[in-house]
Amino acid sequence: MHTRLFALLLTVAACGPISTEVRVDETKGVPPVKGTEEIQLSSFTCGMPITSGQFTVQTKVVQGGCELSFDKDVPLLTAQDYGSIPELKVATSLVQRIELQVKKLSFTDGAMALDVNTRITSATLSINGQQVADKSSLASLPTTVTLSGAALEAVKSKIDARQPVSVLTHVVVVIPNSPPPPAKLVVDYDTQPAVIVGVSKPAFP
Numbered sequence: 001m002h003t004r005l006f007a008l009l010l011t012v013a014a015c016g017p018i019s020t021e022v023r024v025d026e027t028k029g030v031p032p033v034k035g036t037e038e039i040q041l042s043s044f045t046c047g048m049p050i051t052s053g054q055f056t057v058q059t060k061v062v063q064g065g066c067e068l069s070f071d072k073d074v075p076l077l078t079a080q081d082y083g084s085i086p087e088l089k090v091a092t093s094l095v096q097r098i099e100l101q102v103k104k105l106s107f108t109d110g111a112m113a114l115d116v117n118t119r120i121t122s123a124t125l126s127i128n129g130q131q132v133a134d135k136s137s138l139a140s141l142p143t144t145v146t147l148s149g150a151a152l153e154a155v156k157s158k159i160d161a162r163q164p165v166s167v168l169t170h171v172v173v174v175i176p177n178s179p180p181p182p183a184k185l186v187v188d189y190d191t192q193p194a195v196i197v198g199v200s201k202p203a204f205p
Helices: 002-015 135-140 149-160
Strands: 017-024 033-040 050-052 055-062 065-077 094-108 122-127 130-134 143-146 165-176 184-202
Touching: 033 050, 033 065, 033 165, 065 149, 065 184, 094 122, 094 130, 094 135, 094 149, 122 135, 122 184, 130 135, 130 143, 130 149, 130 184, 149 165, 149 184, 165 184
Parallel strands: none
Antiparallel strands: 017 184, 033 184, 050 055, 055 065, 065 165, 094 143, 094 184, 122 130, 122 165
């Protein structure tokens, strides 16, 4: 009796669903999280906000310089993507992790690259509150970072519910008082997300 029950359980387990991981990235239509933001500094007063296009740069006096920071929402997936990307059509697919390939974080005066050793005191790029790049990592780009904690859950819950997803990018740059700031600061960043989903399917279709 026990032998037959054990055999039955093995058969059910063998015929049950198996899970595989599928990578959904730029080859599947996931857009990059990127931007080129231009900040006019020719006549700014540190401590006062700077209006730049459709967003506002906050400024703050810090020791030896001025901190510039801004936020921007960047769309990641639209409602239509759940119908056009085959891997996201599967009702049983659940997000396992989100990987970000950080390709670029650069600073120019609009014409020439700024020397990060003398013209940029510090710089960070964060996505959904998780830092993914800083000044020290610029020399080793591209690099891949995995979202975790609250930064991951904010994306995961939306994708699992098949809802549109955007991520919040947050850039903080500190420029020194000496040498004087450039007349214009152009921040260019480019990060490619990849959504890794687990898809359950029958072992014997």
